[in-house]
Amino acid sequence: KPAALWVVPRVGTISPWSSKATDILHDCGFAIRRVERALAVELERAPQPGSAGWQAVVGILHDPMTESILTRLAEFDRLFDVGAALPLGRIALGNDPQVALEAANRRLGLALAADEIAYLAENYAVLDRDPTDAELMMFAQANSEHCRHKVFNAEFTIDGEKQPLSLFAMIRNTHKQSPAHTLSAYKDNAAVIAGNVGKRFFADPESGVFAATSEAVPYAIKVETHNHPTAISPYAGAATGSGGEIRDEGATGRGGKPKAGLTGFSVSHLRIPGLQRPWEPERALPPRFATAYEIMRDGPIGAAAFNNEFGRPCLGGYFRTYEHGTDETGLLRGYDKPIMIAGGLANLRPSHVEKRTLQPGDCVIVLGGPAMLIGLGGGAASSVAAGTSSAELDFASVQRDNAEMQRRCQEVIDACCARGADNPLVSIHDVGAGGLSNAIPELLNDSNVGGELELQRIPSDDPHLSPMQIWCNESQERYVLGVRPADLPLFESICARERCPFAVVGHATVERRLVLTDSRFPIPDSRHHPIDLPLEVLFGKPPRMQRNSRRIVEKLSIIADTEGIELHEAIERVLRFPAVGSKSFLVTIGDRSVGGLCSRDPMVGPWQVPVADCAVTLNDFSGQAGEAMAIGERTPLALLDAAASARMAVGEALTNLAAAPVRLDEVRMSANWMAAIDHPGEDVALYDAVRAVGMELCPALGISIPVGKDSMSMQV
Structure with missing residues (x-):
């Protein structure tokens, strides 16, 4: 019996096709929560799941960054799982705020520099509270090289x-x-x-x-x-x-x-x-x-x-x-x-x-x-x-x-x-x-x-x-x-x-x-606010980047080795x-x-x-x-x-x-x-x-x- 597997949007995501198709069906009066699309693949002989052969097959069939592989129909429930909302995270600064912020920096992938971590520690000391993960992520995005152009302003x-x-x-x-x-x-x-x-x-x-x-x-x-x-x-x-x-x-x-x-x-x-x-x-x-x-x-x-x-x-x-x-x-x-x-x-x-x-x-x-x-x-x-x-x-x-x-x-x-x-x-x-x-x-x-x-x-x-x-x-x-x-x-x-x-x-x-x-927290309480921050902190002026560099003259060989290459082949190589x-x-x-x-x-x-x-x-x-x-x-x-x-x-x-x-x-x-x-x-x-x-x-x-x-x- 042929083995079957299904290529589906990565579990936990919603594909663009799903968004458009779901909108159309809703406009047509269908009472559905969501529709998704999957590609069914039949294999005459399937390698053992987890083996090198299996990895080679699924590597060809899907992009792991955007797609998942399912091997049983029962697994399709995972596509539509709706879990409880994840909680707001708060980073306890404790006795050493910089160490706590450095750990959060690594865990959340914030790409903050040492002077920015010191800047945050100083400002949260003034605010007299711990930061939320939403605030740290927001600060990291607003002050990233991508957005702030630190090198061009250095x-x-x-x-x-x-x-x-x-x-x-x-x-x-x-x-x-x-x-x-x-x-x-x-x-x-x-x-x-x-x-x-x-x-x-x-x-x-x-x-x-x-x-x-x-x-x-x-x-x-x-x-x-x-x-x-x-x-x-x-x-x-x-x-x-x-x-x-x-x-x-x-x-x-x-x-x-x-x-x-x-x-x-x-x-x-x-x-x-x-x-x-x-x-x-x-x-x-x-x-x-x-x-x-x-x-x-x-x-x-x-x-x-x-x-x-x-x-x-x-x-x-x-x-x-x-x-x-x-x-x-x-x-x-x-x-x-x-x-x-x-x-x-x-x-x-x-x-x-x-x-x-x-x-x-x-x-x-x-x-x-x-x-x-x-x-x-x-x-x-x-x-x-x-x-x-x-x-x-x-x-x-x-x-x-x-x-x-x-x-x-x-x-x-x-x-x-x-x-x-x-x-x-x-x-x-x-x-x-x-x-x-x-x-x-x-x-x-x-x-x-x-x-x-x-x-x-x-x-x-x-x-x-x-x-x-x-x-x-x-x-x-x-x-x-x-x-x-x-x-x-x-x-x-x-x-x-x-x-x-x-x-x-x-x-x-x-x-x-x-x-x-x-x-969701009906009593006004800043402890439950995901964000409560003066804009001066977000758009303040962390220390300006300093770049101390030396000029390097590299010895480069840019002359191609053409030994043994006939003229007609050289022409073909250039044109290709x-x-x-x-x-x-x-x-x-x-x-x-x-x-x-x-x-x-x-x-x-x-x-x-x-x-x-x-x-x-x-x-x-x-x-x-x-x-x-x-x-x-x-x-x-x-x-x-x-x-x-x-x-x-x-x-x-x-x-x-x-x-x-x-x-x-x-x-x-x-x-x-x-x-x-x-x-x-x-x-x-x-x-x-x-x-x-x-x-x-x-x-x-x-x-x-x-x-x-x-x-x-x-x-x-």
Whole structure:
């Protein structure tokens, strides 16, 4: 009798398919709690469970980060188990607060530095109480390298000489020297650039009739990275990378409309099973990471799927494989931890470029999907060197995508923006790293107010979650908003029309204090509050990072050994190398025309060859003005000269962009910086690269860099 096993979503999680299918069945009147999907597999001869053969079979059949294997039908009950809610955790500081906090730091994977632990111990001594696990996780996310950019704000001393400027100050110098055409820089989810005049279609709020409105069309630009989640689970990591960047655009100002995107991947040599190339020697790979082949098999599909399902064309990108070993040092450089970038542009209305200020009493709203045990601690997990966290914490930072829910949210944002001066959105932020624990304090802090919030009002699909998990999970497709009480009925009607879930979770207060209550404890008692913290503690100024570094000149051998390679074989090797070969497989998987405003996509000519140097979008359906975007990428050159690598990347982006009729003084860039920052010499190389671009090249060209992203934990 054939043996059967079932591949199901990882026990304890809810799949995106389940969320969508359950919604549909509920709308059709079915009284069910949840529906899930499983893949049944029959094996003629099954290896003994637990044996090496069994592990090999199930390893092929499922991704352990997102799926589980069941061998008996009775085990399906585990998929729908609903346990009791986990309790709020409190960390007893005792006689030695720093030791207690260090233990919590390791157990919860907070990635706090020693000076941050000392800062917390000092502040909780002033508060005269023990911290909750929700407070510590919130602090860790809000103050992670991912969110606070500690390296870019650090004070550098190189070869004993104190440097006058931080990395961020040198980037800001580009905007200081060339501020023209930039409407918003360094203060929002994306930079906003002045655009041309166009005729945009909006539905009249009362009649619902679409009409053209002639107005200036500013555009937001942003490029994000999603390296750690893509290394752990390529499809979900790349999908939510694109989804998070789309939310950044939509949450810029008082609401933007995403227009076109790009994606890019850097990985180590592919080592395709059965097709390994002579330049791909066998070596040990990180056990908890997907292989380069798995990343390029699944990651681009994930990114394209989210863009397709959301309804945004993907018009640009890049793909590189690279490894370099040195006999002199035995050091191997490559992209076992990949680079996954997602970027794009969105249009805004001129009156919506700047966020407004929340007033005490304004509603704090969560828009979008429910809380689940997804992406817990992702901001901290992506801020540490790969392999230094536990496998359980790696899984906890895996995310899941639901583009259909994000589309509903975007329709709500679009409807609000269509009202022009009557837009009910006072301020908006997307929910990303750290979940609500990062987004809501950011929303309040921007307006210099505090907030009183209720935990049980936060929508959740998992009654098993603890207060910390509800507050800090990174369930995707969510935004936090500020809305005046008088505009709440209007906002409710828009959400009802778009079938978009939302919840009023609290209100803004005069006192700059964040209080999160739990109505399961009816007696007001701060001992039961998951959060009761002055915002000054959360957003205070822990000691500034100090980096004392020395310049290291590595002796690198970059000349290939070509002995015995015939010319024809050398030509074939070059043409088959991924950085040289066709990238059409990355292009054809994505919709390149949705929205109707794409003028130049990657495919060129009657045979549709993907050789376009840049992407071009239009402002409207009748004019010829619009936006052009291009990519420059020259990472391998940094092994020889980091400053030259940065200059070459800028040069490549500009020469690619020159295929469109652009003016140099109107060019604005998003700069993305990747480094294994704790490896000797890497921080100095980064400093050289940023200085070359921020203090020399871009100011000389009149180009500014009003936005960007840094990923400092590329070491494996």
